[in-house]
Each structure stands twice: as structure tokens, then as C-alpha cells.
Amino acid sequence: MYNPAEDSFLLSEQIKLYLSKFSKPQLSSIHVLDMGSGSGIQAKTCIKSGISKKNILCSDIDSEVIKHLKSKKLITIKSNLFKNIKQKFDLIIFNPPYLPESEHDKQKDTTGGKQGDETIIKFLKQAKSHLEKKGKILLLTSSFTPMKKINQLIKKLNYKKIKLTEKNIFFEKLYVWEIIN
Numbered sequence: 001m002y003n004p005a006e007d008s009f010l011l012s013e014q015i016k017l018y019l020s021k022f023s024k025p026q027l028s029s030i031h032v033l034d035m036g037s038g039s040g041i042q043a044k045t046c047i048k049s050g051i052s053k054k055n056i057l058c059s060d061i062d063s064e065v066i067k068h069l070k071s072k073k074l075i076t077i078k079s080n081l082f083k084n085i086k087q088k089f090d091l092i093i094f095n096p097p098y099l100p101e102s103e104h105d106k107q108k109d110t111t112g113g114k115q116g117d118e119t120i121i122k123f124l125k126q127a128k129s130h131l132e133k134k135g136k137i138l139l140l141t142s143s144f145t146p147m148k149k150i151n152q153l154i155k156k157l158n159y160k161k162i163k164l165t166e167k168n169i170f171f172e173k174l175y176v177w178e179i180i181n
């Protein structure tokens, strides 16, 4: 299971900031999907920020992760991206596997395919039909993630992309994007 790291914390900070703009009654009607939930850090951030636990769906491809999330009493589904997910959401959070495959890294929690953009591309295509009308995605990427195809797809699917923050971590830069449906 992925232990929360710099990327997790950067995304978590942005979730807090994003949700702080809503009033209590507004927060109570927001439905969230925590895709690739891992330790559940992002779902927990949502709960601390006022989102009702019953309105958060945690999803992951990894059976061990699913066991862990269930033990934390989070609503959980095992799914390869949206394969087993039917609902629509106001907010979808994803700290994806975003690194290109290398000799040293073939793990499914960090490696997003040969180039590093494959999982994100599939995710963005599938997410379109799981977002409410003005639904948003908060997505983390890295300077090691090739962005060309991702940016082309964002245009093609009529999403709008806004950079919320960036942070240098040694030789890598991390980014958090708000992607609007």
C-alpha cells in the first residue's frame, strides 16, 4: 500500500483549500470519489473538511488497499478506474500512478504505464461521464509525467484545466490541477 508522501500531502493541502470555500450546507451535498485511494488520506482530508463520510466513495485496484479502507469504515469499491463505478460525482480526486515505467519502478501505485501518462489518459476519458454538470477533478501530476497527450485530450474533451499549485521535490516538480467539466 502506498504510504502518504509529498505528492499525497500536496494534494491533501489543495483539497482542504478547495473545500474551505464552501459553506456547511453546501459541503453536505457534495459527493466525492477518491480514486486510487491507497491509505485513504484524501478521503480523510475530505471528512475533516466537512464532507459527510457517506458521500465519499473510495476506490482502488489493489485488494490489500480495499481491505485497509474497509477496516477504516470507509465506503469502498474495488475497481480498475471506473470499471465498477456507476455514479456521478461533484468532485473526483486522483493522485494517480504518474511515473514512466523504469527498471527500478514497475509498481502499480506509482507507474502510470510505459510513458507515465497512460493511466491518467484512461482516467480522464472515463471521468467525463462520472462528473456532474459543473463537476471538478483535482489531479496530481509530476514533471516526469509527459503532458502533451494529456493536454490534447483535455482540450478535445472540453475540460478546462487550472494549475492550483506546484512544488519542487529534489529533481522533480509536482503539480495539482483543477480540471473542470
Ligand SMILES: C[S@@+](CC[C@H](N)C(=O)[O-])C[C@H]1O[C@@H](n2cnc3c(N)ncnc32)[C@H](O)[C@@H]1O
Pocket: 002, 003, 004, 005, 007, 008, 011, 035, 036, 037, 038, 039, 040, 041, 042, 059, 060, 061, 062, 065, 079, 080, 081, 095, 096, 097, 108, 109, 110, 119
Ligand atoms: C500514488 S498512489 C496514491 C494513494 C493515495 N491516494 C495518496 O494520495 O497517497 C496511487 C494509487 O492508485 C491505485 N491505482 C493504480 N492504478 C489504478 C487503477 N487503474 N484503478 C484504480 N486505482 C489504481 C494504486 O493502487 C494506489 O493506491
